Structures are given as C-alpha cells and as structure tokens.
Amino acid sequence: MKPNQTHNTMHNKTISSALISVFSKDGLEPIVKQLNQLGVTIYSTGGTEKYIKDLGIDVVPVEDVTSYPSILGGRVKTLHPKVFGGILNRQSNAQDVKELGEYDIPQIDLVIVDLYPFEKTVASGSSHEDIIEKIDIGGISLIRAAAKNYADVICVSSMDDYSEFLELLESKKGETTEADRKRFAGKAFNVSSHYDTAIFNYFNKDQEETVFKISETNGKALRYGENPHQKGYFYGDFEAMFTQLHGKELSYNNLLDVDASVNLMNEFKGEAPTFAILKHNNACGFAQRETLHQAYLDALAGDPVSAFGGVLIANTEIDKVTAEEIHNLFCEVVIAPSFSAEAQAILEGKKNRILLIQKDAALPQTTVRTCLNGVLVQDKDHKTDALEDLTQATNNKPTQNELEDLIFASKICKHTKSNTIVLAKNKQLYASGTGQTSRVDALNQAIHKAQSFNFDLSGAVMASDAFFPFPDCVEIANNAGVTAVIQPGGSIKDELSIAYCNENNVSMVFTGTRHFKH
Numbered sequence: 001m002k003p004n005q006t007h008n009t010m011h012n013k014t015i016s017s018a019l020i021s022v023f024s025k026d027g028l029e030p031i032v033k034q035l036n037q038l039g040v041t042i043y044s045t046g047g048t049e050k051y052i053k054d055l056g057i058d059v060v061p062v063e064d065v066t067s068y069p070s071i072l073g074g075r076v077k078t079l080h081p082k083v084f085g086g087i088l089n090r091q092s093n094a095q096d097v098k099e100l101g102e103y104d105i106p107q108i109d110l111v112i113v114d115l116y117p118f119e120k121t122v123a124s125g126s127s128h129e130d131i132i133e134k135i136d137i138g139g140i141s142l143i144r145a146a147a148k149n150y151a152d153v154i155c156v157s158s159m160d161d162y163s164e165f166l167e168l169l170e171s172k173k174g175e176t177t178e179a180d181r182k183r184f185a186g187k188a189f190n191v192s193s194h195y196d197t198a199i200f201n202y203f204n205k206d207q208e209e210t211v212f213k214i215s216e217t218n219g220k221a222l223r224y225g226e227n228p229h230q231k232g233y234f235y236g237d238f239e240a241m242f243t244q245l246h247g248k249e250l251s252y253n254n255l256l257d258v259d260a261s262v263n264l265m266n267e268f269k270g271e272a273p274t275f276a277i278l279k280h281n282n283a284c285g286f287a288q289r290e291t292l293h294q295a296y297l298d299a300l301a302g303d304p305v306s307a308f309g310g311v312l313i314a315n316t317e318i319d320k321v322t323a324e325e326i327h328n329l330f331c332e333v334v335i336a337p338s339f340s341a342e343a344q345a346i347l348e349g350k351k352n353r354i355l356l357i358q359k360d361a362a363l364p365q366t367t368v369r370t371c372l373n374g375v376l377v378q379d380k381d382h383k384t385d386a387l388e389d390l391t392q393a394t395n396n397k398p399t400q401n402e403l404e405d406l407i408f409a410s411k412i413c414k415h416t417k418s419n420t421i422v423l424a425k426n427k428q429l430y431a432s433g434t435g436q437t438s439r440v441d442a443l444n445q446a447i448h449k450a451q452s453f454n455f456d457l458s459g460a461v462m463a464s465d466a467f468f469p470f471p472d473c474v475e476i477a478n479n480a481g482v483t484a485v486i487q488p489g490g491s492i493k494d495e496l497s498i499a500y501c502n503e504n505n506v507s508m509v510f511t512g513t514r515h516f517k518h
Contacts, residue, residue, distance in 0.1 A: 011178035013152060015169075017041040018110035019062070019087070021078060021139065023117065025051050027162040031112070032057055034166060038174040043108070045077045046070060065106060078138045087111060087145045091152045111146035112156045115139045115191070119198050135199055143188050150185035151178065157188040190217065212377055214368065225252045241361045245344060247333075247354030254333055254354065256281060257311040261335060262358065264415040265313045267384055274315045275299040277331075279306045282416050286429035288408065293322045300329070302429045303453065311335070313358075318343045383513050385410040385486070390509040393489065393498050398507040401426075402461055402484040406509060409463035410486050414515040418465050421446045421473070423482065425460040439464065443473050447480045457481035465515045467491040471500040478504050488514040 018040050022028060025048070035042060036057045044052055045062045052059040063069055066080040086108035089096040100107060116134040146155035154176050156165045161184065168180060197215040204211060216235035225232030232252035241262075244250075250258070260281040268274040268288065275295040277285035284306035287298035292314055300307055312326065313335040323343035326334060333354040334347060347355055368377050385407060392398075398406060409424040416422060417435035421442040424430055431450035433442030443462075450457055458481035468474060469491045477485065478500075485501065489510030501508045 011151070013109060013154075013176050013181070015040055015109045015154070015174045015176065017043070017086075017106060017108050018112065019043045019078075019083070019108050019142070020052065020112045021045045021048050021062075021142070022112060022114045022159075023139075024114060024159060027159050028112075029055060031162060031166050031169070034169045035110075035174075038169070040110070040174065041106075043106070046074065075137065078142060081105070083108075084141070084145055087142070087153055088149050089152070090149070108146075108153065110154050110156070111142055113139045113142045113146075114157065114159060115143075115195055118195065118202075122198070122202055131202065136195070140192055140195060143192050147185040147188035147192075150181040152181075154181045154184050155188045156184060157191040161187055212375060222252050222255075223249065241359055242335075243357040243359065245339065245355040245357060246348045248352045250333070250354060254311070258333060258335065258356070260415065261311050261313040261333075263363070264412070265315055265335075266363070267411040267414070268315050271315065276313050277302070277307045277310045278313070279310045282432065282434045283412055283429060284310065284432075286412055288427040292316055292319060293325065296322050296325055298428045300325075301453070302431070303449070307331070318347075320346065323347050381414065381515060381517075383515075384414070385511045385513060385515075389511050389513070390486075391489070391512065392507075393494070393510050394501045394506065394508045396501065396505055396507040398461075398484045398509060402459075402507065403509075405461040406463065406484055406486040409461050410511065410515075413463040413465050414517070416465070416517065418516045418518055420465050420517075422463040423447070423450055423457065423460050423477075424463070425455075425457070430455045430457065430460055439466070439468065440472055440476065443476055447476070451480075459483050461486065463487070465517065467494065467514070468497045469493055471496045473497075474500050474506060474508070475504075478506050483507065485509070486511060488512060490514070 018035055020042060021044060032052055032055060042052060042057065042059045043062055043065060044059045049059050049061055062078055062083060066082050068080060070077040082105050085100065085103065085105040089100055089107065091097065116136040116139065118134045121131050121134040143155060143157045146153045168176065194215040194217050197213045200213055218237050219233055219235045222232035222234060224230055234255055257278055261276060261278050264283060265274065265276055272288050272290065273292040273295045274288040275292060276283050277299050285299035285302035287295045289295040289298060308330055310331055311333040312331050317338040317340060318336045319340050320342035323346040327346050327349060331353065333356060335356045335358050337358055339355065344355065347353060365380055366377055367380055368375055387403060387407060405424050405427060408427050409422045412429055412432070413420055413422040416432050419436045419439045419442045421433045421439065422429065423432065423446045431446040433445035436442035436445060447457065460482050461484040462477045462482045464487040467488050467490050470493065474485060474497050483506055485506060485508040487510065489512060498508060
C-alpha cells in the first residue's frame with residue numbers, strides 16, 4: 001500500500017456519537033433516523049431532544065451528561081466542559097483520551113447545530129430586545145469547536161448541508177474521511193463568519209467606526225466576466241429582486257445593465273408610463289408618455305441604432321401592443337413590474353430573450369467597488385433633484401413645460417457616466433454625451449447625435465452633471481436651439497454663464513447638487 005493510502009485510512013472516522021441541537025427542525029428527520037439505524041448515540045437539548053423523542057428514537061439529554069440544567073431561560077445549555085471536552089479532545093493525544101476517562105466525558109464525533117435566525121429577525125423589524133436574544137452563543141461556540149477539531153469531528157452547521165450529509169451517511173455507513181470533515185469545517189466557518197459579520201453590522205450601523213465588513217453567501221458562477229477570458233461571479237439574492245419568466249442565464253454584463261436600469265427607473269417610480277432603453281449602463285432611449293406604447297416608441301426613436309442588443313425597462317405593466325413593438329427589436333433583457341399574459345407570450349417568441357418581473361425589493365444603501373489594494377465604499381446618491389430644490393440663476397424664468405423637462409433631464413443625467421450632458425424635450429431623451437473627458441466634448445457629442453436622428457433642438461433643455469467653469473457650453477447649446485439649462489452651480493465663474501444666458505434669453509436654474517458618476 002502506498003504511504004498516502006495508509007495515511008487516508010488512518011484518518012477515516014466512524015461516527016458513534018452525535019450532539020444535535022437545532023433551532024429549525026426542517027429536514028432533520030431522515031438524518032436522525034439514519035443515525036439511529038447506524039447505532040449512533042444521540043445527545044440533545046430542549047426542543048430538539050423532544051423532537052427526537054417524538055420520532056420514537058432514543059436520545060440522551062445533555063443535562064444527564066453535565067449534571068446541570070438549562071439555566072437563564074435557555075441562554076446556557078451546552079456551555080460546559082463535558083460537552084466541549086467531548087468535541088475538542090484530540091483522539092491521537094494520549095493525555096486528552098486519559099482526561100476523557102478521568103472526568104467521565106463522552107466522545108462526540110458529530111455535531112449538528114444551526115443558529116438562531118439573527119438576520120431574519122432584524123429584517124422582520126423586530127424590537128432591539130428580540131434581536132439581541134437571537135444572538136446565538138452556545139450554537140456558534142459548538143460550531144467553532146467542532147470545525148476546529150475537524151481531524152476527529154464532523155460539523156453540520158446549516159440545514160442547507162443536510163442533503164449532502166445524509167448522502168454521505170447512507171453511502172459510507174457513518175464513516176467519514178478527513179477530506180469530508182475538512183470540507184464541512186470550511187462550510188461551518190463560512191456560517192460562523194457570516195453570522196458574526198451580520199451582528200457587527202447591526203451594531204455598527206449608527207456608529208462612526210470606519211470599519212468595512214461584508215459577507216455574501218449566495219454566490220453564483222457566471223458563464224464568464226466582462227469578457228470571455230475573465231471569470232465572473234454574482235453574490236447576492238437575485239430571486240429577492242426578480243422573477244425570471246423566460247430566457248437564458250444572465251451574464252456579468254447583463255447584470256451590470258440590469259442594475260443601471262433599475263436604479264435609473266427608480267427615479268420615475270409611480271409616475272406616468274415611462275420607458276428606458278440602456279446600453280453599457282447608459283440610457284440611449286428614454287420617454288414618458290400617457291401610454292406605455294407611445295413611451296416605448298419615443299424611447300426607441302432616441303437612438304434605434306444603440307437600442308440593438310440593449311436592456312429595456314418599464315415602470316408599469318407591459319401590455320400586448322407594446323410587446324408587439326418590442327418583439328421587432330433584438331434586445332437582451334426586458335424588465336417590468338408585470339407583463340400581461342398576451343405580452344409575455346409574444347416576448348417569449350425569442351428563445352434567449354430574458355424577461356424579468358421586478359419585485360418591490362430594497363436596494364443597498366451603499367455602493368462598493370474595488371480600488372488599488374482595497375475597496376471604496378460610499379453612501380448611494382439618494383438625492384433626486386426636485387422643483388423645490390431649484391434656484392433661478394437668470395433673469396429669464398423657465399416655463400412650466402421647461403421646468404418639467406429640466407427635472408426629467410436631470411434624473412437621467414444623474415444616472416449617466418460623467419462627464420455627461422443630457423438634451424431632452426417634451427419628456428423625451430433627445431441625446432446624451434456620455435463619459436467624456438471634456439464637458440464641451442460631451443455637449444458636442446449629444447448635439448451631433450440628436451441631429452443625426454433628425455431631432456429639432458429648438459426649445460430643448462440641457463442638463464449637466466457638474467457646473468460650467470466657462471460659458472462655452474451654454475453658448476454652444478444656445479446656438480443649437482436649447483432654451484433652458486439645469487446645472488449644480490458652484491463655479492467661481494458662474495457669472496460668466498449666467499451673463500451669457502441673460503444676454504441670449506436662455507433660462508438657467510441651479511440645483512446645488514452635483515451628480516458625478518464615474
């Protein structure tokens with residue numbers, strides 16, 4: 001026999017005893033029955049002990065081992081040397097084995113424990129007192145002890161792992177390899193570290209500690225990353241935000257565009273029917289109308305070339321007539337709060353087209369991105385420019401229609417890559433200049449694009465994500481037909497742009513808020 005084979009055989013362990021103490025009993029029955037069939041001695045506490053007894057299976061109360069009752073309302077049950085000694089002893093260590101006998105400590109080969117539902121309790125809006133009671137002490141200690149001593153003990157720390165463990169029990173008749181135990185130990189430390197992160201973040205949410213901790217356990221491998229030669233993963237609960245009705249698996253780039261689409265359309269939640277078409281995280285078509293059908297047609301007219309292969313999103317149900325128009329376009333993803341049955345049937349006519357119903361789920365309050373050898377974290381830009389925020393900078397006052405268009409354009413501008421200029425008219429995106437190193441370049445790009453699709457910029461409005469340090473942009477825009485401008489203001493040379501607008505009958509308003517998006 002080769003040396004490594006001898007090593008592996010020596011490190012196989014047969015489960016002869018188990019400690020089971022769980023909050024949720026779902027899925028536990030077949031495991032308990034299989035352990036009983038294998039002749040495993042089962043130790044347990046409280047509700048789990050009763051559950052096992054009700055199955056007609058013998059179980060030894062932990063109190064019989066410790067000679068100590070559960071105290072402090074159940075806060076202290078398993079925290080005892082006779083329990084942790086049985087888990088943490090090293091079976092290859094003669095002194096440890098001697099002390100087990102000396103102190104009458106039973107050997108424990110298997111620990112099955114789950115934790116109090118701390119995150120669910122927080123999410124449910126429970127009181128602070130209830131949340132504190134859901135901080136598990138005994139369970140987390142048992143998990144860490146069993147996982148640490150994986151050389152001798154196997155730890156099952158989540159009901160998500162029950163099926164895998166049951167298969168192992170059935171196929172190997174209660175025998176585990178060191179690789180099995182180490183694999184389950186890794187799962188256990190994943191559970192414990194995630195649990196502690198959730199508790200810390202709860203306590204730290206109103207503090208000023210500059211500490212960043214994040215833990216996501218719902219990971220999914222994607223086909224690839226931004227490009228085929230890159231690996232890609234998504235960590236999050238996609239199903240909490242969307243129901244996918246149809247289509248292929250979303251890609252890394254799809255997910256980025258879906259994220260941009262959702263954040264943009266959130267600015268128009270509850271408003272008149274609104275439709276957006278996005279490409280590479282930027283809106284290339286956007287319109288708000290009395291019907292969704294017309295909103296789609298006018299959004300598409302904004303840039304029918306870029307719309308090819310884009311992500312589409314609506315703020316209201318997509319109906320049959322709108323779906324018939326969409327079906328003529330090749331697009332990757334269509335998102336809406338709902339689809340009529342006729343619309344869904346039409347849009348499912350393309351095998352790979354992804355249809356998503358957006359649920360009313362909360363988005364994160366912060367943004368996170370890697371930077372150098374660390375991460376950058378910031379509050380999300382929750383500020384949406386509104387009429388009451390505006391300060392009139394010029395003698396000429398915008399008309400009511402222009403004011404509505406200015407707010408409309410400002411919302412789109414906020415979600416477009418900097419430097420950006422957005423041109424809009426009658427609640428329709430005419431064009432935007434996106435991601436340019438010069439604001440003049442962004443404006444020229446937007447004007448050229450609008451004119452290439454035969455839009456008349458006379459009476460259009462312009463939104464800028466940052467101030468104008470020189471009057472060149474307002475002059476170029478005015479020459480193209482723009483009559484109203486919205487910008488943050490705050491340049492030491494604001495007066496130059498204001499003076500030009502006053503001289504040329506252009507109205508300008510300041511928001512007081514910059515919306516850079518890098």
